[in-house]
Amino acid sequence: MNAHRRPLMDRTLPLLAEGYAWLPNRMRDSPDSVVRTRLLGRPALAVRGPEAVRFFYDEAHVRRHGAIPEPVLDTLFGQGAVHTLDGKSHRARKEFFLPLLAPDGVAGLTEHVTAAWDDAVRTWxxxxxxxxxxxxxLVLTRGVCRWxxxxSADADAEPLARDLIAMVDGFATAGPRHWRGRRARGRQEARLARLIEEVxxxxxxxxxxxxxxxxSRHGDTAREPLDARTAAVELLNVLRPTAAVSWFVAFAAHALHRWPAHRERLRSGDDAFATAFAHEVRRFYPFAPFLGGRTVTDLTWHGESVPAGGILLLDVYGQNHDEKLWGDPYAFRPQRFLDRPPDPDELIPQGGGDPRTGHRCPGERITVGLLEALAIRLARLDHEVPEQDLTIPLGRVPTRPRSGFEITGVRAP
Incomplete structure (x- = not known):
């Protein structure tokens, strides 16, 4: 029997055990960076590389509607979110997000967040x-709510921050973290839907x-306002990704602790280096292990096939650590992004493609802008790092330093 025709074993349980290493482990023996497998009971094809990014984001190949598992919708994105739409509906919904990505929008949010950071440091x-x-x-939640x-942005910030973090922390597990994330989403969707109705x-x-x-005013293709619950979902899809930058802040602190030579250049306020540092944090540290979509038609990639209704996976973590793209991928080297700006089909920590028309995360510019500003503040923060467990377990998705990165002896400027 042809090896490609053998029944595929379902690999969902190994995925839950291996986390970020699951696809890279299987890609290791594939010279063409493609893996045929089975996931969640469906045939799946996993791909990697810039050409594969373009293949994955072609709407003739993949649709998002019905592709995101319910547990992820009920924690991370929300039912009816922009991430679940395709074609005209997706582009129309994205019109709400795109003005927020203009330079003025990113600068305004960054100003609010850095002010909240400076206030917090005085209490630390x-x-x-x-x-x-x-x-x-908490800092990011306060800043984004003001913006x-x-x-009552400040009064509601602590419970909201806990819930926003729980939504992100629980999307990729079947345990208590998942149920905390579900309850958090339900609680905040109901609260924000009431607020939108009041507006x-x-x-x-x-x-x-x-x-x-x-x-509150946005409408999709029919130009009727979104129902209050869907509007609350999309409001959370501004608040939640901003709070999720806390993962990258912890990773940035981890990087500065491990490689303190970068601290001086950040302290100097070198904007180009701060941007390169932000890109390298997003490339080097694990956040999304992969992205997936439902295949529209029978697809073949480098000799491997998946039928219509199957799953196409884009190996995000593996691509961001692909030796063919990055040379020495496990070296933390921000200078690589000073040599040349990131190619959007190579660096994909928040997805690939064009954020204006495709499914790349529309908040990526916000993430980079916030991380640039907060990395400089981290480098300037006078503090100590006590003995603690700073390991980053790859079996946990989303992962972070086990200790959350504890600091002591903070001295306010």
Missing amino acids: SERPRVVLFDEAG AGLP RSGTVAAPADSVLDRV
Whole structure:
């Protein structure tokens, strides 16, 4: 029997055990960076490389509607989110997000977040111990809520930050983290849907042209306003990814601790180096292991095939650590992005393709802008790093330093 025609074993359980290493382990023996397998009971094809990114994001090949598993929708994205749409509906919904990515929008959010960071640092100096991951989540939540025009932004920040982090932390597990994420999403969708109804009724005033104002008025192809629950989902899809930058803040602190030579250049305020450092943090450290979509038709890639209705996977973690693309992928070297800007089909920590028309994360520019600013502040922060468990387990998705990156002896500027 031809090896390609043998029944495929379902590899869902090994995925849960191996995490980020699951696809790279299987790609290792494939010279063409393609793997045929079975996942969630369906035939699947996993691909990697710039050409594969373009193949994956071709809407003639893959659709998102019905492709994202329910557990991921019920924690990370939300039912009816932009991530679940295709074609005209996807582009129309994305019109809400795109103005937020303009330079003025990114700069405004960064200003609010850095102000919240500076306020927080003054309180850290009064505490014997600070867990940076937790504090970054709170800082980012305070900043994005002020920027988005949410009322009572500071008063609601702590419970909201816990819920936003829980949504991200629980999307890739079947255990208690997942159920915390589900409950958090349900709680915040209901709260924000009520807020949107109050804005529409005039009970609450949203600042003109704020995120809250925009989402309350936004309509898709029929130009009718979104129902309040879907509008709340999309508002969370601004708040949640911003809070998720706390993972990258913890990774940036980890990188500066391991490779302190980068600290001085960041302290100097070298903007180009801060951008390169942000890109290298996103490339080097694990966040999304892979992305997936449902195949529209029978597909063949480098001699391997998957039928219509199967799953096409893009190996994100493996591509960001592919020796053919990065030379020495397990060396943390921001200078690689000073030599040349990142190719959008090579560096894909938040997906590939064009964010204006495709499924690349529309908040990527925000992530980079926030990480640039906060990396400089981290480098300038006067503190100690006590003995702790800084391992980053690849079996946990999404992973982070086990300790959350504890710091002590913070001295306010």
